[in-house]
């Protein structure tokens with residue numbers, strides 16, 4: 001008997017895919033050897049705690065139904081548990097970077113077929129101090145913009161809410177650059193930066209090619225640092241980023257890392273998979289092939 005736990009954030013995204021859950025559960029339970037249980041989250045950290053419980057209860061597979069934040073919590077639950085069930089992502093949030101990158105189907109029929117076929121791959125998991133992330137860690141201007149977008153605006157406008165807020169933020173020039181010390185490969189560099197992005201997959205914040213060389217199973221994370229450029233340069237980097245040909249822009253540093261530390265002057269919020277996830281300074285590392293994910 002295969003035991004499947006579904007962890008669903010009923011409020012994620014535009015709450016569309018959640019409506020097809022009864023059909024998903026029916027399809028799976030119509031198989032002879034499958035038992036499905038469903039848990040609904042009501043607040044932050046529910047998904048993490050439910051996943052920890054699921055690991056104890058010997059589920060074989062946890063399906064997340066929600067956005068990147070729900071996936072992040074479930075990954076954290078699995079990573080702190082000794083027994084690690086497989087993970088499947090039903091992308092029901094606003095952005096769904098990791099799910100989109102894996103080309104996870106959104107139709108309930110194709111998603112169920114994927115689950116029943118059960119193809120998997122092992123993917124790397126990032127660690128920022130003691131918190132894990134599956135797709136991205138970031139700090140500075142960019143995540144600040146993302147957190148200013150209200151969840152209502154996100155629900156109605158989707159990705160465009162970020163871009164609108166981004167343009168407002170740039171035009172007001174309210175953002176102060178961050179002073180950081182980057183320790184990597186035994187070297188130490190001081191920089192004044194606007195933001196950094198540490199990516200596991202190429203796809204970040206709805207942009208498909210932010211870290212064009214990133215591979216989710218190579219044991220590395222791709223670090224992009226945008227230095228304190230002129231506004232026009234930053235706009236140029238964004239435009240080029242749409243096509244993924246921004247990485248040799250002179251105002252940007254792009255390296256692959258396994259372990260590094262960022263020290264900041266003062267405390268800076270850290271974004272993990274699109275949600276507030278702790279603070280800088282922090283050190284970062286990667287757990288190679290830390291989690292097994294179902295793929296099409």
Ligand SMILES: Nc1ncnc2c1ncn2[C@@H]1O[C@H](COP(=O)(O)OP(=O)(O)OP(=O)(O)O)[C@@H](O)[C@H]1O
Nearest residue numbers: 012013041042044066067068069070093094095096
């Ligand atoms: N029932 C709930 N109502 C409101 N918030 C919730 C609920 N359950 C969990 N949360 C919180 O909402 C956060 C965001 O959820 P999630 O990422 O699934 O959706 P989203 O923000 O719409 O999607 P995305 O991250 O892709 O933009 C979670 O990290 C969690 O802290």
